[in-house]
Amino acid sequence: MNEQTEQLYFTALSDAVLNMEEDTAINIAHKVIAEKIDAYRAIERGLVDGMNRAGKFFEDEEYFIPEILLCSDAMYAGLNILNPHINREHQRSRIKIIIAVVEGDTHDIGKNLVKTLLDAAGFEVIDLGRDVPPSKIVDIAIIEQADAIALSTLMTTTMDGMSEVIQLLQQRGQRESFQVIVGGGPISQGFADRIGADGYAPNAPAAIKLLNKLFGKNTYA
Amino acid sequence: MHDPKPLYIDQLFPVQRLAAYAKGAPVDRLPCVPIVGNTAARILGVKVSALRNNGKILADAHIASYRRFGYDNIRVFTDLYTIAEGMGAKVRVPEDETAFLGEPAIQDVSGIANLKPVDPYSDGVLPHHLEAIERVVQEVGDEVPVTAALTGPFTNASFLIGAVTLSRFVLKDPATVHKLCKLSLESALAYAEAIFAAGGTPSLTDAMSSSTVISPKQFEEFSFPYLKILVDYIHSKSKPVTLHICGKTSPIWDKMADTGADCLSIDNDADLLEAKKKIGHRVRLMGNVHPSAIMLQGSRQDIRREVFKCVLAAHDNPCGFVLASGCSLPTETPLQNIDAMLDAVREIGYPVAVEDLDAQ
Structure with a gap:
């Protein structure tokens, strides 16, 4: 898979977190695994990127506690699926x-x-x-x-x-x-x-x- | 260091002062309310836990505290959880610290069916609080307004199902949030009625409605309608009401004023000068010396400086100003720091001479 296609998955994960879509985060995380995309990069450039964007929204008072809670639900749902597939070197x-x-x-x-x-x-x-x-x-x-x-x-x-x-x-x-x-x-x-x-x-x-x-x-x- | 400070002595009882101040008649000083909660136990020399479920001790503590400091409002209050507890929440009561929420009343939506509004005459510690209000009114009610804290429906709802769950439901299950708020409103109305019957006036406090927690839009949907009903009810008894919301509130000041509340008590996260400009023509303002950084930890000079700063910012608020702490004082606030707040307000006197404050 080329980088551009991978990036589509990362962006989708990031958006799922930002938009508080837990089910979407789960679906895309499964696809990431099925497509053999690097789980660590999917976390960093997808889920974490989404949470960082959400954190920025929180700082700017566009998001409040309820939104951040649902963003983090989506992030953790994705992490649960991707974490077991991370290479050892990233875990230390x-x-x-x-x-x-x-x-x-x-x-x-x-x-x-x-x-x-x-x-x-x-x-x-x-x-x-x-x-x-x-x-x-x-x-x-x-x-x-x-x-x-x-x-x-x-x-x-x-x-x-x-x-x-x-x-x-x-x-x-x-x-x-x-x-x-x-x-x-x-x-x-x-x-x-x-x-x-x-x-x-x-x-x-x-x-x-x-x-x-x-x-x-x-x-x- | 030798302190050449002269003694400043109040010339009026709080009820006289407040009545005159409201009419624009001469007063001896601005109204001043260090929001004393469980510090009252320290004045009476009892443990904090002794107040919560004993109407006589709770009353004696607040009477003693009022007499010691001479502030302008007694608020019978031990913690925010008394109504939720009456509805089934578990409250933990350390021997000498403020009580806190142990477990919410219900774990999930299915529990709602079992929730009932409180009967203030039998549920939890509410009967003790009502007894305290009655005793305080009897003893000093002709000198000083006696209020009782009434937790706002949205905040109470968070104690019924847990703050995190309620926050998620704000987006995922709004209907359930409204159900919990309605039940909380019914409880609040029942307790408000009982507070009036005891001779007191409810004072609204609504921590979770803060813009630190929910958005202005969520406030408008989930908190405002219920607060408005409570304010209308209190007004139907021809009594004024203060609304306190903790933390950041500037985005909802207009809405807070729209509830019809007569006075907004704002926390130290909010700016008095800005509040005066935005809503000062609509409501009285109360605030906002930092309860922990200044009142708990500051020196007498720190407190004097902060009082001067607040008074300078808001003494000319069109609808009036009450110098107060931003939120309830920590239990261990040194008594001399509370004296220092009152003394600073007495020193300033009335009318406020701005040039004297500026020079400080």
Whole structure:
């Protein structure tokens, strides 16, 4: 198959994500496999490209949370089909990020949004979910040898859990092993500085830019 | 550092101040509302969880907090989930922190058939909140307006089925969203009626309606109609109502004013000056000192500076201005920071001398 024809498939995948068409994403992903097109390129130039376009729409306030959720549904539906067909060489040594909503907070729309955009940006994401105790976050970050920890909270009442994560890392002599970034409604740059975080992002696209900056714009370790 | 600040003392009770201010008559200072929630527990010296299901303690905490600070509105509030809980949502109540949603009332669409609007006199903690309203009104209702937080129908719907599911349904299954909003509206109307019966006034708060979450068009379709019905109902009782929506709201200010709400409480993501220009001739504005960056973490000087900034931006709002925090204060906001907010407003006094503010 020539590049031009391949590109048609990639564009169709990208459009399916942008247009929130989960079934289309699934159909085209199957065709990509059937046509023996490189799955990794289909992800990068199709699904991820679509999610990046959706992220841009979100930044520009053309898309909101409902649209982004459906875009990410379409992206993940496609990924489920394409991922098993990726060549081994592409599966290794990406920047690994632990993401969690701190204990006491069950709001996870923002965190899920960051996770989706991180996936799309090529980071390897370990999602611990919501309402996660600080000790568990630290334990898993160490065991997984992650590169960064991204923490989110929506509620002012749970902000302290973020500083607890950093204190635990210090106590275990592991603070330097991770970049720790924080975000969420009540969080500010001032708060991030005060608890000794490495960065703060006011929204999901900004979180991706922040991590790109911290890791020198390279999602591969 | 020695602080030569003179003592500023209020000359009027809040009800007098607000009535005079509304008529354009002389007042001692601008109305000021640090939106105190569970910080009230700290004034009374009890755990946060003690407020939620005990009308007397909840009332005592808010009365004590009002007396300590002298702000212009008591809002009986512990968390956003009381109505949803009455409809079957599971709320988790840490001993000394704000309660939060554990599980929504239903897991999928099939659960809707089992949902019923609340009976505020028997469901969840609502009877305790009604008791608190009644007690607060009895004790200080002749001095200060007593309101009770009423969660907006769209936000409540998100607690019934989960925010993520509701967000997907906004695009995939609008009919279900409307069903959940209607049920939530019925609950809200029932609770509003009970709030009036207890002597209070409902105050609308609607976090999920934010333009940080849904588009202006989605707001118009899924939130606005229900808010409007609530505002109309409150007006039928000849009471004014404040509408608070968190986060970004500038794209929906016009619509928020179209609900008929008398006052819009805007968060720190919104710009008071811009709000004044766009809708200040239609509604009173309330806001918007940052609840965490400034009120929780700032110094007395930070708070004074931010209060001056807000007052400078909006003191001449055609329909009036209430200096307030952008959203509910974090529980651990230092008490002296709340004092600092009131003191700054007292220091400015009324009428506001712009040149003095500018010089700061």
